[in-house]
Amino acid sequence: MVSDIISAKDLHKVNPVFGQLSFDNHEQVVFCNDKDTGLKAIIGIHNTVLGPALGGTRMWQYANEWEALNDVLRLSRGMTYKSAITGLNLGGGKAVIIGDAKTQKTPELMKKFGEFVHSLSGRYITAEDVGMETADMDLVREVTPYVTGISESKGGAGNPSPITAYGVFMGMKAAAKYKFGSDILEDKTIFVQGIGHVGESLVEHLVDEGANVFIADINQERLEEVRSKYGVTIYGGSDIYSESMDIYAPCALGATINDDTINKLQAKVIAGAANNQLATEEKHGKILQEKGIVYAPDFLINAGGIINVYAELEGYDKKEIMRKTENIYNTTLEILDSAEKNNITTNHAALNIAQNRIEERKKENSN
Numbered sequence: 001m002v003s004d005i006i007s008a009k010d011l012h013k014v015n016p017v018f019g020q021l022s023f024d025n026h027e028q029v030v031f032c033n034d035k036d037t038g039l040k041a042i043i044g045i046h047n048t049v050l051g052p053a054l055g056g057t058r059m060w061q062y063a064n065e066w067e068a069l070n071d072v073l074r075l076s077r078g079m080t081y082k083s084a085i086t087g088l089n090l091g092g093g094k095a096v097i098i099g100d101a102k103t104q105k106t107p108e109l110m111k112k113f114g115e116f117v118h119s120l121s122g123r124y125i126t127a128e129d130v131g132m133e134t135a136d137m138d139l140v141r142e143v144t145p146y147v148t149g150i151s152e153s154k155g156g157a158g159n160p161s162p163i164t165a166y167g168v169f170m171g172m173k174a175a176a177k178y179k180f181g182s183d184i185l186e187d188k189t190i191f192v193q194g195i196g197h198v199g200e201s202l203v204e205h206l207v208d209e210g211a212n213v214f215i216a217d218i219n220q221e222r223l224e225e226v227r228s229k230y231g232v233t234i235y236g237g238s239d240i241y242s243e244s245m246d247i248y249a250p251c252a253l254g255a256t257i258n259d260d261t262i263n264k265l266q267a268k269v270i271a272g273a274a275n276n277q278l279a280t281e282e283k284h285g286k287i288l289q290e291k292g293i294v295y296a297p298d299f300l301i302n303a304g305g306i307i308n309v310y311a312e313l314e315g316y317d318k319k320e321i322m323r324k325t326e327n328i329y330n331t332t333l334e335i336l337d338s339a340e341k342n343n344i345t346t347n348h349a350a351l352n353i354a355q356n357r358i359e360e361r362k363k364e365n366s367n
């Protein structure tokens with residue numbers, strides 16, 4: 001209870017939603033609660049200028065509600081810019097369910113969540129994120145049409161993770177081309193942190209290309225599984241950031257580039273799937289720029305998944321999905337060049353393009 005931690009007369013100082021740091025003029029924030037199923041979720045709708053807010057649902061055992069709110073605000077904002085820079089007619093949204101996906105996720109809880117999504121009448125469309133499977137989206141589909149990433153057998157585009165991984169691979173190759181003069185990753189030492197749905201698929205591409213791949217995860221079973229499947233090396237140390245490497249690929253959770261890690265970083269390129277890799281975009285982006293570390297903006301290179309789920313809405317085919325995802329290579333190179341030319345961070349350069357597209361559409365809509 002709030003009254004346990006702060007007296008009522010001090011509540012106005014807290015600014016729990018609109019005044020908090022991660023709030024970025026979000027259009028709508030919806031708190032969902034259901035006693036019977038134990039559902040506690042927050043849906044963040046950041047911006048719908050380009051279209052309905054589409055973004056996955058993450059189920060995670062947050063330390064507290066502040067952390068969950070902060071996450072959904074950051075993630076939904078990221079989705080706005082991801083869709084904008086990828087040229088999709090989608091806005092940005094995201095949902096978080098507070099809880100342990102392994103022990104607290106039930107079909108009833110997923111369907112109840114779907115009912116909350118439905119109550120927004122299509123302003124928010126959901127999909128998978130961390131802690132979610134295609135089967136969960138199938139359950140949501142039973143109560144609302146505002147869901148993507150459902151099984152192919154049910155008319156969906158299936159699990160978006162392999163496409164996300166392919167896009168990350170394209171973005172990584174572009175960043176390598178920019179930094180090393182060649183996009184061939186053979187013999188490059190690459191650390192993949194987080195070998196879940198996307199991480200494993202990325203490992204497969206890297207191994208095919210002959211890279212020297214190290215993997216790290218908090219799940220020992222996954223590590224063994226991926227090692228035996230691809231013959232990669234499990235990272236045995238305790239501080240991945242201090243290791244000498246060519247490329248660091250964050251594919252677990254966000255904010256791994258932060259005050260504690262940034263000065264230790266030995267990588268020459270950062271290119272991974274995780275959303276919101278920079279704890280503070282401008283500050284940490286700038287430090288990376290000064291250190292000469294090429295950062296491929298996360299929301300640009302991990303857009304394969306959203307391209308894949310967008311196909312479900314627009315009805316375009318696999319070939320078009322792959323073409324759009326492959327184009328992440330060209331967009332990444334353009335952004336790295338533009339950042340250098342304008343002496344701004346790569347993140348900033350990517351944001352500029354995304355924000356311009358939204359502003360232009362806003363003008364068109366008001367005419």
Ligand SMILES: NC(=O)c1ccc[n+]([C@@H]2O[C@H](COP(=O)([O-])OP(=O)(O)OC[C@H]3O[C@@H](n4cnc5c(N)ncnc54)[C@H](O)[C@@H]3O)[C@@H](O)[C@H]2O)c1
Nearest residue numbers: 130160161164194196197198217218251252273274275305
């Ligand atoms: N799935 C997609 O299509 C997609 C699209 C865009 C962005 N992303 C982002 O990519 C990241 C990975 O997504 P996913 O679908 O593969 O999730 P996932 O849940 O399948 O995998 C995440 C993996 O990270 C591991 N992990 C968690 N904390 C860790 C830590 N501190 N150190 C090392 N490993 C840790 C987990 O054990 C798990 O194996 C997420 O940040 C997600 O938001 C995913």
